[in-house]
Amino acid sequence: MNVTIEYGIVGIPEHHIKVTHQLPPQYAAYRCDFADPVLVTSPAVDIIYHTVVANGCSMSNNVFIVKEPVQLLPKVKEALSTVCCVVKGSLNIMYYDNVVTLLQGQYSCFQIIGQQQASVFSPGIYEVQHYSFSREILSYNTSNSPMVSRWLSKIDGETPALLTPTPGIVWDKLHILNHELKYSIVNSGLRRSWLSAKLQELLILILEHQDNKALPPSSDLTFNTIKTYIRNNIDKELTISQLASTYYISESKLRHSFTKYCGMSFSEYQLKIRMERARNLCINETISIAHIAYIVGYKNPSALTKVYKNYFEETPSETRRNGGSE
Known part of the structure; x- marks a missing residue:
């Protein structure tokens, strides 16, 4: 062939x-x-x-x-x-x-x-x-x-x-x-x-x-593509300006789309996706916290722990020990 x-x-x-x-x-x-x-x-x-x-x-x-x-x-x-x-x-x-x-x-x-x-x-x-x-x-x-x-x-x-x-x-x-x-x-x-x-x-x-x-x-297709791309690339430092340029839309329209369809800003959405993935990995995988930090886009485990604790009011290690129970 x-x-x-x-x-x-x-x-x-x-x-x-x-x-x-x-x-x-x-x-x-x-x-x-x-x-x-x-x-x-x-x-x-x-x-x-x-x-x-x-x-x-x-x-x-x-x-x-x-x-x-x-x-x-x-x-x-x-x-x-x-x-x-x-x-x-x-x-x-x-x-x-x-x-x-x-x-x-x-x-x-x-x-x-x-x-x-x-x-x-x-x-x-x-x-x-x-x-x-x-x-x-x-x-x-x-x-x-x-x-x-x-x-x-x-x-x-x-x-x-x-x-x-x-x-x-x-x-x-x-x-x-x-x-x-x-x-x-x-x-x-x-x-x-x-x-x-x-x-x-x-x-x-x-x-x-x-x-x-x-x-x-078509408008939903473009925005759904952007959201999926963010979820698939949470280890990357993505910005509104990069995404707007790549997807042929204005920065203001993209910001509005996150507010309209997600009820939050782009940075809040990106943080939510990272924290949910980190929590899931803590509960369901045995990989190290350092590896989880790398997967979700943080340079070291202490950087992840600081943001994670502010978001969930517990550290990744505490989540792992508690098995995800509140």
């Missing part, structure tokens, strides 16, 4: 584009464990590819370090049935004659065939994880999933399609699986079998999500 989407860099002469299999130190954070990297450099954009194939499935992580506005032209060698998860940044993708907006923390399913159109990327860093599946793998689920039936009809009719007109939100289970796959080591036949099973697990999660989900209004 064809496993890759490669990107042509529009307007950049070939002699200015270099390909290497080594990542320089400044790009070390973008290394994935499941495959060796391929780095394409140019004056306008650097692209890092990682790709692996496993028994009718494939996984590809693409990072775009965009230095100036640039058009990127997706290229596929044959039809591709793929799930696209946006890990970092938000994208406006030209899909044939339509613009598909995929926000950070969202995913969509595509049937890609033939010549594509170039999309404009603004300066910034973008990361996308693609999961692709052969017709055979998809057909295993035909009798159980209406979406697979639609997908197979597009494959057999050699018709391009956006299978998810409304993007899905990368909820906690999918976020965890994305992260596990990105940092998995695939260095043997047995590990490829493991990877194939994990990718099919991911496919089933997405099919269940798509077959069962109710479609929210």
